[in-house]
Amino acid sequence: MTVRELTEKQLFHVVNMGNDTDREITKVFCCDLLSIAMGKAPADSAWVTVMGNVNTIAVATLADAACVVIAEGAAVDEVARIRAKEQGVTVLATQEPIFDAALRIHQELNG
Amino acid sequence: MEEAIRLTYDVSPEDFTRAGEASSDVKGKLKRLGVPPDAIRKVSIAMYEGEINMVIHANGGRITVEITPQQIRMVLADQGPGIPDIEQAMQAGWSTAPDEVRNLGFGAGMGLPNMKKYTDEMKIDTVLGVGTTITMTVNI
Numbered sequence: 001m002t003v004r005e006l007t008e009k010q011l012f013h014v015v016n017m018g019n020d021t022d023r024e025i026t027k028v029f030c031c032d033l034l035s036i037a038m039g040k041a042p043a044d045s046a047w048v049t050v051m052g053n054v055n056t057i058a059v060a061t062l063a064d065a066a067c068v069v070i071a072e073g074a075a076v077d078e079v080a081r082i083r084a085k086e087q088g089v090t091v092l093a094t095q096e097p098i099f100d101a102a103l104r105i106h107q108e109l110n111g
Numbered sequence: 112m113e114e115a116i117r118l119t120y121d122v123s124p125e126d127f128t129r130a131g132e133a134s135s136d137v138k139g140k141l142k143r144l145g146v147p148p149d150a151i152r153k154v155s156i157a158m159y160e161g162e163i164n165m166v167i168h169a170n171g172g173r174i175t176v177e178i179t180p181q182q183i184r185m186v187l188a189d190q191g192p193g194i195p196d197i198e199q200a201m202q203a204g205w206s207t208a209p210d211e212v213r214n215l216g217f218g219a220g221m222g223l224p225n226m227k228k229y230t231d232e233m234k235i236d237t238v239l240g241v242g243t244t245i246t247m248t249v250n251i
Contacts, residue, residue, distance in 0.1 A: 034216035038160060039225040043152055051216045058131030062138060062155035064148070079128055087135065 001025050001108055003067045003090050006046065011104050012069055012092035015076050019088030025066045025109060028102045034059050041065050048102045052076035057083040057091070067091070069105070071098040116144075116178040122162055122189075124171035127215060134159040137176055144178065146251060153229040153249045154183050160222040161187040161245060167212050168192070169243065182231075185247045193239040201227065 004021040007014050029045040031037040034055055041047050043064040049056060052070045057080050060068045067090035070076050076084075076093060084091045094101050118140065120133035138155045158174065165172040169191025177184045194200050201223050208218025227233050230247040237243040 032216060033219045035160075035219035035221040035225070037216075038156055039221055039228060043148070053215060054128050055130065055215055055217070058135065058159065062131065062134050062152075062159045064152050064155070 006067070006105065006108065007090070007092065009108065011108075012094045012101070015070070015091040015093050016081060016084040016089065018067065018084070018090035021090060023066050025105070028105045028109070029065070030098050030102050032098075038063055046102075046105050048098050048105070050074040050098065052080055052093075054079045054083045056080060057087060057089050060089050061087045069094065069101055071096055071101045116140075118176040118178075120174045120176075122165045122171045122174060124169075125166060127166060127212075130162050130166045131159050133174055134162055141178070141183070146178075146183070150183065150249055150251050154185065157226045157229045157233075157247050157249070158185050158187075160225045161185070161247070163217060164222050165189050165191070167208050167217065172242075180251065182251055183249045185249075186244065187247075188242065188244045190242040193241060193243055194235065194237045195239060197235055197237065 002022050002024055025046045027042045027045040029041045030048045032049050032051050038059050041063040044066045046067050047065040048069045048071050050072045052074050070093045073095040123129055134155050138151055141151045169189035172189030175186045199205055203224045204220040206218050206220035212218040231250045232248040234246045
């Protein structure tokens with residue numbers, strides 16, 4: 001499933017549509033500690049977190065995540081939105097808890 | 112790419128909104144040079160961790176990146192307080208980061224271990240009260 005296909009399923013609200021939306025999502029990754037995410041987030045993963053600050057966007061870019069999903073209705077601050085646009089990172093958002101959001105993506109990937 | 116390409120970045124102190132800019136820039140340049148994605152990811156992660164460390168602990172610093180067809184070499188130099196016990200600092204989970212940094216999602220004590228994990232070679236030169244220079248190499 002590509003990032004675009006995930007957004008088209010309308011499971012999540014699209015905060016920012018990134019540049020590389022044809023890339024394949026291979027895994028789901030959940031973590032709120034950026035230090036851990038930096039070292040452990042698999043490349044091409046959909047990263048589910050409640051951290052919606054600018055550093056999340058930096059980590060997603062550098063660890064090469066396919067997209068970020070901000071769960072639990074957590075806020076994505078303005079600086080983060082601007083950075084996501086600049087860096088071309090796809091950011092999605094949902095009111096669902098982290099586990100449920102991740103499970104939905106997992107089911108779509110393995111359905 | 113016959114000669115080495117050299118890039119220099121100044122890291123601003125205590126500015127978390129800009130931390131990662133140098134690493135992102137290097138990532139973009141490596142991509143355009145056709146460096147394999149795996150090596151790019153390693154450099155990006157290691158350099159970003161170093162950048163964050165400089166912002167948290169060392170009042171900023173300077174990063175020099177040298178790219179040759181064989182390897183990418185990063186030299187991160189700061190004039191911070193130095194690392195009193197490198198062995199302790201290298202332990203996963205050990206951190207002296209203040210609470211406001213932890214609230215941003217950092218300070219889990221994974222910086223130096225991640226840097227080591229994602230590079231082929233890492234050397235730390237540190238002098239208390241003078242500063243720290245970390246040299247990391249990723250082979251292509």
